[in-house]
Amino acid sequence: MKFLVCISKAPDxxxxxxxxxxxxxxxxxxxxxxxxxxxxxxALVRALELKEQHxxxxxxxxxxxxxxxxxxxxxxxxxxxxxMRIDANPQDALHTASLIAHHAKxxxxxxxxxxxxxxxxxGSVVGGMVAEMxxxxxxxxxxxxxxxxxxxxxxxxxxxxxxxxxxxxxxxxSAAKGMAEQRIPNMRGIMAARSKPLKVVPAEGGxxxxxxxxxxxxxxxxxxxxxSVDAPEELVRLLREEAxxx
Amino acid sequence: xxxxxxxxxxxxxxxxxxxxxxSYAKQCGATVTALVVGELNGDGGAGAAxxxxxxxxxxxxxxxxxxxxxxxxxxxxxxxxxxxxxHDHIGRAVAPRVAVRMGAGMVPGVTGLLQGSExxxxxxxxxAVAHVNIETxxxxxTTTPNxxxxxxxxxxxxxxxFAADAGEARLTVKGFESSSEDGSVPLPEAVRVVSAGRxxxxxxxxxxxxxxxxxxQATTACSRPVSDMGWRPHHEHVGQTGITxxxxxxxxxxxxxxxxxxAGVNQxxxxxxxxxxxxxxxxxxxxxxxxxxxxxxxxxxxxxxxTLG
Numbered sequence: 001m002k003f004l005v006c007i008s009k010a011p012d013x014x015x016x017x018x019x020x021x022x023x024x025x026x027x028x029x030x031x032x033x034x035x036x037x038x039x040x041x042x043a044l045v046r047a048l049e050l051k052e053q054h055x056x057x058x059x060x061x062x063x064x065x066x067x068x069x070x071x072x073x074x075x076x077x078x079x080x081x082x083x084m085r086i087d088a089n090p091q092d093a094l095h096t097a098s099l100i101a102h103h104a105k106x107x108x109x110x111x112x113x114x115x116x117x118x119x120x121x122x123g124s125v126v127g128g129m130v131a132e133m134x135x136x137x138x139x140x141x142x143x144x145x146x147x148x149x150x151x152x153x154x155x156x157x158x159x160x161x162x163x164x165x166x167x168x169x170x171x172x173x174s175a176a177k178g179m180a181e182q183r184i185p186n187m188r189g190i191m192a193a194r195s196k197p198l199k200v201v202p203a204e205g206g207x208x209x210x211x212x213x214x215x216x217x218x219x220x221x222x223x224x225x226x227x228s229v230d231a232p233e234e235l236v237r238l239l240r241e242e243a244x245x246x
Numbered sequence: 247x248x249x250x251x252x253x254x255x256x257x258x259x260x261x262x263x264x265x266x267x268x269s270y271a272k273q274c275g276a277t278v279t280a281l282v283v284g285e286l287n288g289d290g291g292a293g294a295a296x297x298x299x300x301x302x303x304x305x306x307x308x309x310x311x312x313x314x315x316x317x318x319x320x321x322x323x324x325x326x327x328x329x330x331x332x333h334d335h336i337g338r339a340v341a342p343r344v345a346v347r348m349g350a351g352m353v354p355g356v357t358g359l360l361q362g363s364e365x366x367x368x369x370x371x372x373x374a375v376a377h378v379n380i381e382t383x384x385x386x387x388t389t390t391p392n393x394x395x396x397x398x399x400x401x402x403x404x405x406x407x408f409a410a411d412a413g414e415a416r417l418t419v420k421g422f423e424s425s426s427e428d429g430s431v432p433l434p435e436a437v438r439v440v441s442a443g444r445x446x447x448x449x450x451x452x453x454x455x456x457x458x459x460x461x462x463q464a465t466t467a468c469s470r471p472v473s474d475m476g477w478r479p480h481h482e483h484v485g486q487t488g489i490t491x492x493x494x495x496x497x498x499x500x501x502x503x504x505x506x507x508x509a510g511v512n513q514x515x516x517x518x519x520x521x522x523x524x525x526x527x528x529x530x531x532x533x534x535x536x537x538x539x540x541x542x543x544x545x546x547x548x549x550x551x552x553t554l555g
Contacts, residue, residue, distance in 0.1 A: 013486055013506050017373045037487055092378075093342070094351060119486065119509070121369055123354045128342030131311065137416035138311060140339040143480070155423075157481070157489075158335050159256070160432040164421040165308075171416075177487050178480050209351025213364060213377045224519065224529050229538035232546040235518070236554055238534060243516045245438070245495040246462060246551075 001056035001147065003047040004104055005080065006114035006126065009064060009071040010036040013119065019215045026120070026215070035071050038115025040078070041182040042175035046145055047113050048079045049180060054147060057081045059107070063090045063099050069198065076193035077185035083196070088203035093121075095208040097129035102205030104134055111152065112172045116141055127174040137167035143178035249276035250326035251297065252317050252344075254336050258287035262396065262435060263332035265295040267389045269397040271330045272296030274360045280403070281320045283307050293403030295396050301408035308419045310336060312412035314343035319410035321348060321384075328360070333388035334434065341388045350384035357393050360385070371486065371509035391435055392492045425481045430465045433484065438464035438495040441484060441511075442472070445500015445521065445540050449477035454544040455499065461551040467491070469501045485510035499540040503528025520544070 011017075011031045018027040034040075047058045060075045060083045062068050072083045084103060090096040104112060112134070117124035124140075131138030139145075141157040152171045155162045185193070227235045239246040249271040253264035260268070260282070271278045272295070280297040282290055284307070289300045301320050307313050317340060321329050329344055331337035333355040345352035357375070358366030365387060369376045380387075425432070433439065440459040446452065452466075459466045466482060473483035484491050486506035496514035500521065501507060508531050511517065519532035520543045529535045536543050 011370070013371075013509065017370045019374075041487070092351070093354070094345065097342075097346075119371055122367075122371060122490075124338050125342045125345075125352060125354050128310075128339055129346050132314065132343040132346040137309070138339060138343070139417065140310070141335060153420075156335075158422065159254075159261070159435070161422055161424040162481075163419050164423075165417055165419050167417040177483065209345070209382050210353060210378050210380050213379045215369070216375050216377070218368075218372070218375055221531060222533070224532045224535045226535050226537065229536055229543060229546075232536070232543065233550040233554060235534060235536060235547065236550045239495065239516070239518070243495075243533065245516045 001051070001054045001111070002107065002109045003051060003056060003058045004107060004109040004112045005039065005044045005047045005058060005060045006100060006112070007039050007044065007060045007062045007072060007075045008036040008118050009033045009068050010119045017217070023214045023216060024212065033071060035074050036115050036118045038117060038175060040075065042177065042179040043113035043115050044075055044078060044080065045180035045183050046175060047111070050111070050145070050147055059084060061100055061103060062086070063088055063096045065089055072198055073193050074185065076196045076198070077189040078183050079189060081196065083198045085198060085200050086203050087200050088206060091208045092210045093123050093125035093129060094210070095206050097126045097133060099203055099206045100126070101130050101133035103201065104130065110169045111147065112170070114174055116174045116176045124174065127172050131172035134170065134172065137171045139165055139167055139171060139173045141176045142173050143176050145173055145179060247276045247328055248324055248326045249274070249278050249328040249330055250317065250321040250324050251278055251280050252329070252331040252337065252340060253280045253282050253290065253292055254332065254334065255282050255284050255286055255290055258285045258290065260290040260292055261332070261334070263334045263391045265291055265396040266391065266394045267330045267332045268292050268295040268297050270359070270389045270394045271328065272397065274328070276328055279324045279326065281317060281408070283313055283316055286405070289403040289405055294398045294400045296400045297403045300403045300405045302405050303408045303410065305412065307412055309415045309417040310339035311343060311417070312415055314340050314347060315412050316410045317344045318347040320408055327384050329386045331388050333390050337388050341386055345386040348384045348386065349382065350386045351380040351382040352386040353378045353380060354388045355390045356387045357390050360387060368513060372512045390492060392437065425479065433465050433467055433482070433489060433491055436465035436491065436493050438462050439467050439491060439493045440464045440497045441467035441469070441501060442499045442540065443469035443501030444471050451541070452478070454541065458497070458544050458548045461548045464495070464497070469507055498528055499544055501528055502526045503531060
């Protein structure tokens, strides 16, 4: 069974968010980049578990420039067999998806996994686009995934609960919390990752649909209005009359 | 501009998120055709929300790949240049596929109206806003639930049967487990949320959280440690790796407010923090605060709401 896991780099959650070049670019200065948590903790680890169960290979795919390599090496250290990096600066979800799909089509993968969204763009779009481009089934927001008898079985988040779904292979799956437990790479994994294949390929087949015109920071939050512990009715009054949310 | 809005339905009625998408499209200045797939009573409420017409396909399609084919076919039949869907569970699976089928640029989870070809969306977990330019003639956007109101001043829309080749089903739904046995509103759609953290000291103390939630007609949520320790189910976890919410009112008791937690709740309109530690980071993100013990404050708040009626 061939697994392809989409790995994206993302700024660490505690990063200071600032912009440069007339507020059109994210200021990466001094920012620590990590593997997007949904890609790493859930999508990658579940692919590794399924490979351990069914045999096969786990390949990672990343759209990005050479500064993504540490993040790709981490995915290899956690246990992926090999990695592919498409050498392009991703412009939007359509661009990323079209580049991934172009290579995924040639790879004959049974299962393509990605995190439910990246923590920088919060889009949750790439998985669905890749599925459409591959003409494959798509299970979005899956919290579990199993492969049985040539079919994918999953539970996914739905309005007011969880849906159990079954899909034919090949399938694209977006992974949400609950699919797997985070794995910390050990020293052996880190050493092995250095010699695992990381293939850099030129960007082909990419199309773009949107571009960020500018970024801005949200307006500063006003002060927190404190209410005495002995006057809960005052808080209720404020929520009703001032904030009008109760 | 003609807009095709995909409106999910439940028990024959349009969902709130679906109606928000209709009102959004109308506010963008479009003539709105709503598309409903599945059981529908009347116009499902789409007319009042701003739709001029409803296209209805009665088939109960479960595979969003099939729904996307129908949406794209309807958009083409209507000559729509804009497709709007809610950024809910189903819209997130349908809209990206529609964008690919139509060769359209897409912006997910918008928080502002489409002005010309530019639209706003939150990025970096609500810590910044991006103004995104959609460069293609055809455009797809999904609307952040609870970010836009539902209009009610429209008149009932005419309903026309619609048929399109949906292709083969590759995904089937085998079962459903409800997470809200008590019938409370699911978290992503909730207008009010009462949330609690480790300060509650154990799952046996959740009664006071549930009582306040009931008095406020709110849905309950929790912090990550609480769901990781198994005190509360995973689907209640709000925060970076759990779910992101955007209610009108978010009340957090006994939650210190780690940055990962704030990432999931900082788009709430009003935040109330209740904590024994006046230095808790949540107070910096909150609009109202009470320094005090949740065990004392929550029952007092519940009583105050009941007394004030």
